Amino acid sequence: MNEITTARAPAETFGGRRRHRRPKPMTAATRRALVLVTAAPVAGVMLAGPSAYAAENPGTATPPVPAPDSDSSAQPAAASSEQKLIDNLNTRINDPRLGNTFSGVVLDSASDKVIWGHNASTALMPASNAKLATATAALTVLGPEHRFTTKVVYGNGTLTLIGGGDRTLTTDDLAELAKTAVAGLKSAGVDNVKVRVDDSLFPEPALAHGWNDGYYPDTVAPVRALAVDGRHVTDTSLDAGKVFAQHLAADGITVDGEATRGRAERTDVPVARHKSPRLADIVHRMLKSSDNNIAETLLRMTALGAGRPATFDDGTAVVRHELRKYGVPLDNVQLHDGSGLSRASRIPAATLAALLDLPTDPRYARTLGAVLDGLPVAGEAGATLSTETGRFDDPDSRCAVGKVRAKTGTLTGAVALSGLTKGDDGKWKIFSFVENNSTAQMSATKDALDGLAATVNGCRA
Missing domain, CATH: 3.40.710.10 (DD-peptidase/beta-lactamase superfamily)
Incomplete structure (x- = not known):
């Protein structure tokens, strides 16, 4: 040409x-x-x-x-x-x-x-x-009208925060998810849970061809399906899980241990969800x-x-x-x-x-x-x-x-x-x-x- x-x-x-x-x-x-x-x-x-x-x-x-x-x-x-x-x-x-x-x-x-x-x-x-x-x-x-969904499900004493690819998720959004989840837990007589994050929507983070290790985490964070406040940290999913757990505790739920990573079970019950802004x-x-x-x-x-x-x-x-x-x-x-x-x-x-x-x-x-x-x-x-x-x-x-x-x-x-x-x-x-x-x-x-x-x-x- x-x-x-x-x-x-x-x-x-x-x-x-x-x-x-x-x-x-x-x-x-x-x-x-x-x-x-x-x-x-x-x-x-x-x-x-x-x-x-x-x-x-x-x-x-x-x-x-x-x-x-x-x-x-x-x-x-x-x-x-x-x-x-x-x-x-x-x-x-x-x-x-x-x-x-x-x-x-x-x-x-x-x-x-x-x-x-x-x-x-x-x-x-x-x-x-x-x-x-x-x-x-x-x-x-x-x-342009598409929205990404972050979910919370419950099963076997565990609340699982499921990432849906919303990179605009905020602390306030997690607070609302926690409030909704707590209302459901309390109505069921549950006041103690473990917290898990499920970011399996994306495969393990990797460097693109032409990237170098120096990009992480300041220029770009390792790409995961869950993050909060656009924070530049190495593990954005566990970071979001920690913030979510803090809000659960503030709303009167005892959280057993630290947030961990794992997959939600098919039998888990949906308890809360958050929709992102429009893709546009x-x-x-x-x-x-x-x-x-x-x-x-x-x-x-x-x-x-x-x-x-x-x-x-x-x-x-x-x-x-x-x-x-x-x-x-x-x-x-x-x-x-x-x-x-x-x-x-x-x-x-x-x-x-x-x-x-x-x-x-x-x-x-x-x-x-x-x-x-x-x-x-x-x-x-x-x-x-x-x-x-x-x-x-x-x-x-x-x-x-x-x-x-x-x-x-x-x-x-x-x-x-x-x-x-x-x-x-x-x-x-x-x-x-x-x-x-x-x-x-x-x-x-x-x-x-x-x-x-x-x-x-x-x-x-």
């Missing part, structure tokens, strides 16, 4: 492969405008422009303005703006902070035309941009904070949802299968985990841009809308693109605060930024920039990528 290295490419191709074709009962630009206008807003931060992410209900959204390319009188100005963007990017990718190993692409969201590309099909370490693939597959296989909300949280633990848990739950074992290999195989069905180009793609921590994973910018293109398609907006909604906004407090973390805070990028949504990615030797923004020509553009092996300070490389995003937006002259 030929890499995209020229400033333009045919509209029906992307990353060297024919793109998914869209039915066109209305113009592609109008369809895309409708999706972008009706996407849900981020609390406290709004992208610039009166129609951008203006309303969740299409009936109350600002009607989309006809796309500039539908008006012949606007074409010269649009062409001039596009050429300026191409020229600026061609100049700015030579920034020494970006090094010599760089993959980038800019796509017109309405037409799918590749506006600009540089080694766009070259597969590089994507870092946490790999979470875009995990999120897309999870939402597709499980559905969990994906939103994962992307905003780039949560590695949620990503690895979702990879396993996606594998289980597709009828396969909850392993790294089966999870990534399901991800590839689902992306292939969408027509996302997978040439040269290598996936080894759900979080992007693996230094052996490789994804081209062309593939990352194609992933972000999917939820802008009205056919997929309901299923995949959480991906767009979960992208951090430049300058958004509490997310990975906040100015407090050093993003979009220098003269080249400060103008794009509130105007860019993008997923960050950071590993030693790899920095990525993939997202979308409304350009100064009024058109929505999807971009992906991936850098590997720069010798510059990582903060400097991030600044350079933020500057490229501001270039796509057009606010950086």
Whole structure:
């Protein structure tokens, strides 16, 4: 396959492969405008422009303005703006902070035309941009309304806390489970129990290809089906069992010994259960904070949802299968985990841009809308693109605060930024920039990528 290295490419191709074709009962630009206008807003931060992410209900959204390319009188100005963007990017990718190993692409969201590309099909370490693939597959296989269930069962004097893959479970949730269980125990005249945790939904934790022991437990905890408060500990299941036992004791039940690990019996009686937030909300949280633990848990739950074992290999195989069905180009793609921590994973910018293109398609907006909604906004407090973390805070990028949504990615030797923004020509553009092996300070490389995003937006002259 030929890499995209020229400033333009045919509209029906992307990353060297024919793109998914869209039915066109209305113009592609109008369809895309409708999706972008009706996407849900981020609390406290709004992208610039009166129609951008203006309303969740299409009936109350600002009607989309006809796309500039539908008006012949606007074409010269649009062409001039596009050429300026191409020229600026061609100049700015030579920034020494970006090094010599760089993959980038800019796509017109309405037409799918590749506006600009540089080694766009070259597969590089994507870092946490790999979470875009995990999120897309999870939402597709499980559905945005899916919820994970944590259960408590009782039998033979033992309460068993059963993990269901909810990485958002909190101490308060365990307190409610304990309260419900205690009510049932007391009504049955039971005031003394043992506590057991059952995390057999997932196989024993293992290191993904490209991980090292140093990741545990600070960067990512060993992946188990039970955890509380997102804590980074070596055994999240026993940690949750300990918290559960403490709440039982606080509610008047004597707990015999420490929590242990084991499997629930078929004859055990259900006494309590807790449902997680919707998967769409969990994906939103994962992307905003780039949560590695949620990503690895979702990879396993996606594998289980597709009828396969909850392993790294089966999870990534399901991800590839689902992306292939969408027509996302997978040439040269290598996936080894759900979080992007693996230094052996490789994804081209062309593939990352194609992933972000999917939820802008009205056919997929309901299923995949959480991906767009979960992208951090430049300058958004509490997310990975906040100015407090050093993003979009220098003269080249400060103008794009509130105007860019993008997923960050950071590993030693790899920095990525993939997202979308409304350009100064009024058109929505999807971009992906991936850098590997720069010798510059990582903060400097991030600044350079933020500057490229501001270039796509057009606010950086």
